[in-house]
Amino acid sequence: MRMTAFEDVSLRALMLLAANDTGEPLATRTIAEGIGTPYNHVSKAVLKLRELGYVEATRGRAGGVQLSDAGRKATVGGVLRALDTREDLADCETPNGDCPLSIQCGLRGALRRAREAFYRELDGVVVASLPHERQMGPVLVQIGLRPPAA
Numbered sequence: 001m002r003m004t005a006f007e008d009v010s011l012r013a014l015m016l017l018a019a020n021d022t023g024e025p026l027a028t029r030t031i032a033e034g035i036g037t038p039y040n041h042v043s044k045a046v047l048k049l050r051e052l053g054y055v056e057a058t059r060g061r062a063g064g065v066q067l068s069d070a071g072r073k074a075t076v077g078g079v080l081r082a083l084d085t086r087e088d089l090a091d092c093e094t095p096n097g098d099c100p101l102s103i104q105c106g107l108r109g110a111l112r113r114a115r116e117a118f119y120r121e122l123d124g125v126v127v128a129s130l131p132h133e134r135q136m137g138p139v140l141v142q143i144g145l146r147p148p149a150a
């Protein structure tokens with residue numbers, strides 16, 4: 001199963017926020033730079049993550065976002081479930097009409113079960129446990145949260 005670009009950006013943002021050990025919130029622009037994604041995409045993802053309660057925002061000149069308690073405990077499966085609002089993986093029902101094979105379609109049920117199995121596997125993976133030093137160290141230096149190595 002393929003994640004949407006929005007889901008990928010949201011998980012990247014959560015991972016960077018988990019790796020931020022400064023205790024200070026990160027500006028959306030800083031997150032965008034760190035995860036290599038255009039600002040407007042990150043801005044939409046951060047807004048959604050706020051709505052879902054995974055991040056908290058602070059206003060002001062030094063404002064930005066940081067993980068909430070829920071965000072620190074969030075699992076990849078939980079985040080993906082919360083972001084995936086599709087009823088079906090395939091275009092079973094569309095504004096232009098339903099698929100002609102939709103009556104008691106066995107494939108539709110099988111795809112729903114497969115998606116649930118995918119998420120269940122990821123329910124055991126805590127997002128905040130994923131970042132590691134070799135991965136995030138250079139990123140934190142690049143966005144100015146850590147001094148360059150001497």
Ligand code: SF4
Nearest residue numbers: 090092099102105108
């Ligand atoms: S064949 Fe079944 S799964 Fe595929 S679009 Fe039609 S209803 Fe959905």
